Amino acid sequence: xxxxxxxxxxxxxxxxxxxxxxxxxxxxxxxxxxxxxxxxxxxxxxxxxxxxxxxxxxxxxxxxxxxxxxxxxxxxxxxxxxxxxxxxxxxxxxxxxxxxxxxxxxxxxxxxxxxxxxxxxxxxxxxxxxxxxxxxxxxxxxxxxxxxxxxxxxxxxxxxxxxxxxxxxxxxxxxxxxxxxxxxxxxxxxxxxxxxxxxxxxxxxxxxxxxxxxxxxxxxxxxxxxxxxxxxxxxxxxxxxxxxxxxxxxxxxxxxxxxxxxxxxxxxxxxxxxxxxxxxxxxxxxxxxxxxxxxxxxxxxxxxxxxxxxxxxxxxxxxxxxxxxxxxxxxxxxxxxxxxxxxxxxxxxxxxxxxxxxxxxxxxxxxxxxxxxxxxxxxxxxxxxxxxxxxxxxxxxxxxxxxxxxxxxxxxxxxxxxxxxxxxxxxxxxxxxxxxxxxxxxxxxxxxxxxxxxxxxxxxxxxxxxxxxxxxxxxxxxxxxxxxxxxxxxxxxxxxxxxxxxxxxxxxxxxxxxxxxxxxxxxxxxxxxxxxxxxxxxxxxxxxxxxxxxxxxxxxxxxxxxxxxxxxxxxxxxxxxxxxxxxxxxxxxxxxxxxxxxxxxxxxxxxxxxxxxxxxxxxxxxxxxxxxxxxxxxxxxxxxxxxxxxxxxxxxxxxxxxxxxxxxxxxxxxxxxxxxxxxxxxxxxxxxxxxxxxxxxxxxxxxxxxxx
Ligand code: NAD
Numbered sequence: 001x002x003x004x005x006x007x008x009x010x011x012x013x014x015x016x017x018x019x020x021x022x023x024x025x026x027x028x029x030x031x032x033x034x035x036x037x038x039x040x041x042x043x044x045x046x047x048x049x050x051x052x053x054x055x056x057x058x059x060x061x062x063x064x065x066x067x068x069x070x071x072x073x074x075x076x077x078x079x080x081x082x083x084x085x086x087x088x089x090x091x092x093x094x095x096x097x098x099x100x101x102x103x104x105x106x107x108x109x110x111x112x113x114x115x116x117x118x119x120x121x122x123x124x125x126x127x128x129x130x131x132x133x134x135x136x137x138x139x140x141x142x143x144x145x146x147x148x149x150x151x152x153x154x155x156x157x158x159x160x161x162x163x164x165x166x167x168x169x170x171x172x173x174x175x176x177x178x179x180x181x182x183x184x185x186x187x188x189x190x191x192x193x194x195x196x197x198x199x200x201x202x203x204x205x206x207x208x209x210x211x212x213x214x215x216x217x218x219x220x221x222x223x224x225x226x227x228x229x230x231x232x233x234x235x236x237x238x239x240x241x242x243x244x245x246x247x248x249x250x251x252x253x254x255x256x257x258x259x260x261x262x263x264x265x266x267x268x269x270x271x272x273x274x275x276x277x278x279x280x281x282x283x284x285x286x287x288x289x290x291x292x293x294x295x296x297x298x299x300x301x302x303x304x305x306x307x308x309x310x311x312x313x314x315x316x317x318x319x320x321x322x323x324x325x326x327x328x329x330x331x332x333x334x335x336x337x338x339x340x341x342x343x344x345x346x347x348x349x350x351x352x353x354x355x356x357x358x359x360x361x362x363x364x365x366x367x368x369x370x371x372x373x374x375x376x377x378x379x380x381x382x383x384x385x386x387x388x389x390x391x392x393x394x395x396x397x398x399x400x401x402x403x404x405x406x407x408x409x410x411x412x413x414x415x416x417x418x419x420x421x422x423x424x425x426x427x428x429x430x431x432x433x434x435x436x437x438x439x440x441x442x443x444x445x446x447x448x449x450x451x452x453x454x455x456x457x458x459x460x461x462x463x464x465x466x467x468x469x470x471x472x473x474x475x476x477x478x479x480x481x482x483x484x485x486x487x488x489x490x491x492x493x494x495x496x497x498x499x500x501x502x503x504x505x506x507x508x509x510x511x512x513x514x515x516x517x518x519x520x521x522x523x524x525x526x527x528x529x530x531x532x533x534x535x536x537x538x539x540x541x542x543x544x545x546x547x548x549x550x551x552x553x554x555x556x557x558x559x560x561x562x563x564x565x566x567x568x569x570x571x572x573x574x575x576x577x578x579x580x581x582x583x584x585x586x587x588x589x590x591x592x593x594x595x596x597x598x599x600x601x602x603x604x605x606x607x608x609x610x611x612x613x614x615x616x617x618x619x620x621x622x623x624x625x626x627x628x629x630x631x632x633x634x635x636x637x638x639x640x641x642x643x644x645x646x647x648x649x650x651x652x653x654x655x656x657x658x659x660x661x662x663x664x665x666x667x668x669x670x671x672x673x674x675x676x677x678x679x680x681x682x683x684x685x686x687x688x689x690x691x692x693x694x695x696x697x698x699x700x701x702x703x704x705x706x707x708x
Contacts, residue, residue: 020067020238021284023115025081027056028074052269056082059243059265059277066238070284072115078108083275084282085135085185087112090121091147091167092287098134099126101154124166129332129351132159135282136183136275141190141214146170147288148214150184152177157330157353158302169288172214173355174207175328181228185278189233191242195258196220197235197251199228206328206359221258227251231267231276245276301360304334304375305367307348308460320348320370329354329363365454369401373458382407382456384427384449391442396452397424400438401459402661407436408456418638419660425451442627483691484699490666490687491703493642494529502641503531507655508596509648510538513552515694517646518543518596520701525599529704532636533600533607534655535648537615537622540583540597544619545573547595574617582620608632612650634658642666645678647693652678668696 027049063069074081086108089096095116100106116123126132133154140147147169151157153176160173174184178201181187187202188211196215200208200222211220223232227248235244242260245267252262267276307320324331335349352367354360364374385394400423406413407425416425416436423438427449436451444450451457497504512521524530542552550556554566563569580586587601600607609622610629623629633655637643642664645652652667656678659665665686667678675688689696 022063022067022069023072023084023087023282023284024060024069024280025072025084026074027052027082028076028079055265055267055269056280059267059280062243062263062265063236063238063281066241072111075111078111080105081108081111082270083279085279086133087282088116088134089138090135090282090284090286091169093120093122094124094167095121096124096132096134096163096166097126099130099132101131126159126162129334130158130162131156133183136185136279138163139184139188139190140286140288142194145194146172146214148184148188149173150176150188151330152325153179153182156332157355158332158351161302167288172210174210175204176202177204178202183279185234186231187228187233189235189278191237191260192239194219197223197233199223199233201225202228204328221254223251224248231271234276234278236277236281243277245271301357302351302353303360303364305350305352305364305372307370307372320367323366323370324352324363327363327366328359368454368457368459371403371460380408380455382409382451383453385452387444387446387448387450390446391444393424393441393444393450394452398451398453398457400425402659404460404661406458407451409434413458420658422657427451483689486687486689487696487699488703491700491707493664494704495707497641498529503639504529504642504644505532505534505637505640506530506644506646507534507648507651508539508646509535509651510542511647512539512693512697513542513546514555515692516557517694517697518546520697522594522596522599523701524704525596525603525605527704530605532605534610534633534636535607535651536610536612537618540609540619540621541570541573541616543596544577544583544592545570547592547598548573548576571616574619577619578617606636608636610651610654630654644668646697649674668693
């Protein structure tokens with residue numbers, strides 16, 4: 001039943017001299033429990049129907065005094081027909097029908113469509129995967145002025161393309177960023193004479209700048225939050241009359257200074273469902289004078305972007321969505337096949353749109369870094385430029401990440417070899433085969449071809465797990481998980497990798513020896529769990545000192561007390577080894593009979609000692625040429641499936657920069673910030689372990705011996 005329907009006569013009289021024409025719909029049984037509001041969760045809209053109808057009738061009468069008002073019959077089943085602004089956008093004889101994201105709200109579309117068709121409008125429909133909020137989200141700034149489209153909540157940016165194909169107008173898309181104002185007409189109100197009321201905080205930064213350039217300072221007025229929340233911008237303007245729900249004295253004064261008379265009408269019943277005067281009316285007489293010449297607005301840019309991988313467990317989805325939205329773009333999900341259990345791969349296919357080409361390029365660049373495969377990449381080969389000076393990359397070179405990367409060349413994707421961060425990609429051909437390899441800038445030779453720009457490059461942020469039944473656990477710092485259970489995970493992973501013939505590399509600092517961890521590391525080496533050891537001068541010096549004198553930096557390792565003249569021990573150790581000609585020679589001569597380095601040499605396990613400015617001696621094996629040392633580290637890390645970093649910030653960070661994503665890293669340090677910093681390099685297969693390194697090694701070797 002329709003309660004308090006107005007007399008049809010009222011609008012019929014006005015329709016004969018229609019300066020302004022509006023479409024309204026009586027509330028019927030609105031508010032109803034099943035009202036589908038504009039996303040305002042808490043508003044069920046349930047209230048006293050008589051008050052609702054009184055409020056609507058007041059608006060109807062006020063508007064009928066100054067304009068012709070036509071009515072669309074109410075349907076009992078669709079009470080939200082009352083919000084006629086969401087019927088569509090009118091431009092002359094064209095009616096672009098809204099397309100709602102929520103299926104429940106689409107019910108009213110067909111009634112509005114029929115109404116427009118019956119009156120001879122050219123009805124324009126939005127394509128199936130495009131959403132458009134009609135006159136709630138599209139407002140003309142004035143004649144010969146652009147159509148402003150608010151996107152981000154109920155309208156997708158792709159609708160701009162569609163509008164520009166059908167309407168002969170310039171279109172300016174503005175991004176809505178505050179969900180309290182999720183329709184443009186709740187925060188943006190063009191008035192006669194080129195004036196504008198708006199609430200800038202409801203828009204993103206870029207859109208605010210656009211409005212500033214579109215409407216001069218004296219013609220725009222930023223309403224207060226109080227006015228915005230009272231839906232002052234959801235006003236209906238006819239000539240010099242502005243009909244709205246409520247205003248502060250400040251806004252009334254400002255409107256009066258512009259020559260407008262403010263008419264207030266209480267519309268609280270409708271506001272609880274997200275709309276006020278403007279939402280309850282659809283202006284029917286708007287028609288843009290077609291512009292001469294080229295239209296200023298380029299259509300919005302749209303591209304399909306696919307993501308495959310462990311999107312859900314890696315929290316990838318939020319970064320993807322934020323990346324697009326914060327950069328001013330919008331997206332719609334075309335396909336989403338979520339992995340059902342942790343570790344399962346997911347597929348996400350998005351249609352990404354941006355208001356202009358430079359923004360689109362910026363967004364796609366960021367999405368590629370997140371592993372997105374952009375639709376147009378297949379046809380875009382990778383670009384390369386020659387090196388003209390030894391050790392210098394061409395400008396615009398592509399800087400590599402830890403993530404597996406492929407380049408598109410000669411019609412196929414080639415995986416980049418020796419992946420590491422902070423490198424460049426060099427295109428090489430060997431044995432008539434094209435290859436792409438990560439290199440450091442300093443190693444570039446003139447004539448080599450280096451990848452530049454971002455075209456034809458794919459970055460996969462998913463991380464493969466090694467073959468084997470055990471999936472390494474990505475863990476928070478050990479304070480949140482029992483240290484023992486983390487070490488159990490590490491031991492199981494090491495066993496799995498060893499069973500499958502994979503490589504495990506250790507990086508270790510001298511604290512390993514000071515804390516009594518030396519014998520346990522020795523056990524791991526002799527047990528075949530260490531495929532290479534990376535460290536500095538100190539770990540070798542202290543290991544050898546402990547074998548020769550039972551001390552580490554002069555402290556007796558068993559008693560934990562300094563010994564007399566102990567400070568000389570480490571210098572003596574260096575001197576003894578230098579006299580022998582090196583650690584290997586000292587082992588061969590029987591001078592060293594045990595310890596970490598004895599185990600390395602006896603088992604033929606490769607190691608690299610990288611020099612530093614702190615080094616005493618150094619030992620003959622310590623590589624003081626840092627470039628050679630870095631190369632040696634990189635070679636020993638090649639193919640590693642796991643890297644265990646033990647209490648050396650310097651050497652762990654050095655090694656970490658050379659490790660591609662997907663390599664499991666265990667970062668043991670007593671300082672939580674160091675452990676987290678080491679593990680937090682973008683690779684999700686990293687585990688920070690905050691503990692004493694001696695205790696860690698003791699527990700790890702015990703677990704491995706008992707299980708191995
Ligand atoms: P570093 O500062 O890079 O790392 C030491 C790390 O050990 C720190 O992060 C610290 O928090 C952590 N740590 C301290 N106590 C711990 C414990 N009980 N358990 C777990 N973690 C603990 O220092 P570095 O790697 O030892 O040395 C830096 C460079 O200086 C290296 O190249 C080293 O070879 C050299 N160095 C040389 C000599 C020498 O030649 N005599 C002596 C010392 C250091």
